[in-house]
Amino acid sequence: MTTRYTKDHEYVRVEGDAGIVGISDYAQSQLGDVVFVELPALGKTLAKGAEAAVVESVKAASEVYAPVSGEVLEVNSLLEDAPGTVNEDPAGRGWFLKLRITNPSELDGLLTEEQYNEFVKSIS
Amino acid sequence: MLNRQGRPTAAGDAGSNEHPTFTGNKALAQVEPLIFEIGRTDVTGVDLDEPASFTPRLGGQERKDAINLPGLSEPEAMRHYVRLSQMNYGIDTGLFPLGSCTMKHNARLNERMARLPGFSDAHPLQPVSTAQGALELMKELAHYLMTLTGTKAVSLSPKAGAHGELCGMMAIKAAIEAKGEGKTRNVVLVPESAHGTNPATAALIGFVVKPVPARDDGWVHVDDVKKLLGPDVAAIMLTNPNTCGLFEPQVVEIAKALHDAGAYFYCDGANFNAIVGKAKPGDLGIDAMHINLHKTFSTPHGGGGPGAGPVVLSERLSPFAPVPFVRESKSGLELVEHESDAAEKPFGRMTAFHGQMGMYVRALAYMLSHGADGMKQASEDAVLNANYIRAGLSDLLSLPFGDKPCMHEVLFDDAWLKDTGVTTLDFAKAMIDEGYHPMTMYFPLVVHGAMLIEPTESESKSSLDLFIATLRDLALAATSSSNDKSRFTGAPYHSPRRRLDETRAARAPVLKWTPPAPIADAAE
Numbered sequence: 001m002t003t004r005y006t007k008d009h010e011y012v013r014v015e016g017d018a019g020i021v022g023i024s025d026y027a028q029s030q031l032g033d034v035v036f037v038e039l040p041a042l043g044k045t046l047a048k049g050a051e052a053a054v055v056e057s058v059k060a061a062s063e064v065y066a067p068v069s070g071e072v073l074e075v076n077s078l079l080e081d082a083p084g085t086v087n088e089d090p091a092g093r094g095w096f097l098k099l100r101i102t103n104p105s106e107l108d109g110l111l112t113e114e115q116y117n118e119f120v121k122s123i124s
Numbered sequence: 125m126l127n128r129q130g131r132p133t134a135a136g137d138a139g140s141n142e143h144p145t146f147t148g149n150k151a152l153a154q155v156e157p158l159i160f161e162i163g164r165t166d167v168t169g170v171d172l173d174e175p176a177s178f179t180p181r182l183g184g185q186e187r188k189d190a191i192n193l194p195g196l197s198e199p200e201a202m203r204h205y206v207r208l209s210q211m212n213y214g215i216d217t218g219l220f221p222l223g224s225c226t227m228k229h230n231a232r233l234n235e236r237m238a239r240l241p242g243f244s245d246a247h248p249l250q251p252v253s254t255a256q257g258a259l260e261l262m263k264e265l266a267h268y269l270m271t272l273t274g275t276k277a278v279s280l281s282p283k284a285g286a287h288g289e290l291c292g293m294m295a296i297k298a299a300i301e302a303k304g305e306g307k308t309r310n311v312v313l314v315p316e317s318a319h320g321t322n323p324a325t326a327a328l329i330g331f332v333v334k335p336v337p338a339r340d341d342g343w344v345h346v347d348d349v350k351k352l353l354g355p356d357v358a359a360i361m362l363t364n365p366n367t368c369g370l371f372e373p374q375v376v377e378i379a380k381a382l383h384d385a386g387a388y389f390y391c392d393g394a395n396f397n398a399i400v401g402k403a404k405p406g407d408l409g410i411d412a413m414h415i416n417l418h419k420t421f422s423t424p425h426g427g428g429g430p431g432a433g434p435v436v437l438s439e440r441l442s443p444f445a446p447v448p449f450v451r452e453s454k455s456g457l458e459l460v461e462h463e464s465d466a467a468e469k470p471f472g473r474m475t476a477f478h479g480q481m482g483m484y485v486r487a488l489a490y491m492l493s494h495g496a497d498g499m500k501q502a503s504e505d506a507v508l509n510a511n512y513i514r515a516g517l518s519d520l521l522s523l524p525f526g527d528k529p530c531m532h533e534v535l536f537d538d539a540w541l542k543d544t545g546v547t548t549l550d551f552a553k554a555m556i557d558e559g560y561h562p563m564t565m566y567f568p569l570v571v572h573g574a575m576l577i578e579p580t581e582s583e584s585k586s587s588l589d590l591f592i593a594t595l596r597d598l599a600l601a602a603t604s605s606s607n608d609k610s611r612f613t614g615a616p617y618h619s620p621r622r623r624l625d626e627t628r629a630a631r632a633p634v635l636k637w638t639p640p641a642p643i644a645d646a647a648e
Contacts, residue, residue: 032627033626033627033630033631035627035630035631036630058626058627058630059566060566083631084627084631
């Protein structure tokens, strides 16, 4: 199971030809308490870098971008009633959406966990 | 873009008060219930006769149940609102350093003029021949706004800054459509440091927003703008001076690049107060700019309204200025109310009537009482005061863009608080305990833990000295080696309410008062 990251702090965890997308632990810590999450419609096709979801904390609203291109297979509707799950367990129960990855080669351009951790260290 | 301002949002370890009182009041600081909790439905402060029998003409739509408005006697109503007002902090109470908001003194002369019956009792539907003085005032205000900005047209009617943005962007859209480019020019460039209303305005009328990335020096660079320009770009929305408190040195080059590419320049005029009498936005190449009368021209900020956000337009956009506007006619001044009556091509109208008369009177009173030299000095003093604060704090706090002069507001970040256990939010809450309204925090978004301080020209040197001394005392305490930072993490201690739980307020808002369940009758 591979997980890749973007410099915008999204992760994509690859499971077969699907990818689970969410935001990193660093991202949730910087956002503060998440109070609202807006998720895309099922079946929506997202280009890499397109706005996939919106996450709102007490401070501000931020976009979550699709780390890779794909079609929305599933969304985590748990977040609608319990947006705080993003803070509690960003890598697990706080996932945002599941994509069918249309171009797996896009994964190669993303950061590995090690590279991402280095990147976070450099900006914090 | 992920917002990385690092603002904590939970209540923290803000504890309870040490010496609770029986009433909950803290001496003269009274706890005030909601008006629904004080009032009773069987009490009234007025003595009206029961209406004689009549037949309603609402076709059965009239409400038949009691409306349950709380009844209060006059002293009860009076005390309720006076107590609420005593909990408030305003520019009449003390220094209000809210950056970008320009909390300047509202001169009492303005208030006196606004209360002249000819203005205060004017009705938007009264015959125009009986409102010539009001129309003349609007014409004069429009004249001075155009003179100060170096522009060709003005629409007075927008009700606030963001409404003015919408008006200006609609004029730009109308101009683009008139050139037959409505379908192709659909991108609006917005720097990352912009006010949030800018991208919201552009998106509201169907533009696609593209961010202009922030640079380390806090400025927008013409090279960055040029890279994004093309036949699809309709406009840029740029604030100048910008939200980092800096004048954009490349603004003229940016305007030229936009115009060469067939695009328009919308300037967010929220910070116009820094340059009135010093620079004319029209000379810098702007095509549209709103003016917050409540910032630059000292009208009240008023708890949500009424406000006024007139929009000035360049020659290129002036034909599209919306109705209504004042025009001279044979029989005196008239209000042009219909697009078909205008010589040009108004894009429509923004408001049902002509706008906020009371704000026009106050703004013109400010202009006339200050004069050209006074308004110029107000800009200079606002800039001087901000730089005085910058110089008084720059050895303790950190400046994100280096120690260079600022305009009317000074922006600090939270690098100086790193590893202290104190955040910008904690620092701001501790300011409340010291009797100051906090500065703008966590905005602009491009700076981590931003503290944006705008003292305005209203403050005297002694007022600024006390403010600087207070912030220095707080800053030294925040950065001291002592591990006890409870002065910050538990603040505020002395306010009517301790630190509020913003997260709970957002996740589980209580938006409506619900009457308590009736007490069961024990006799039954």
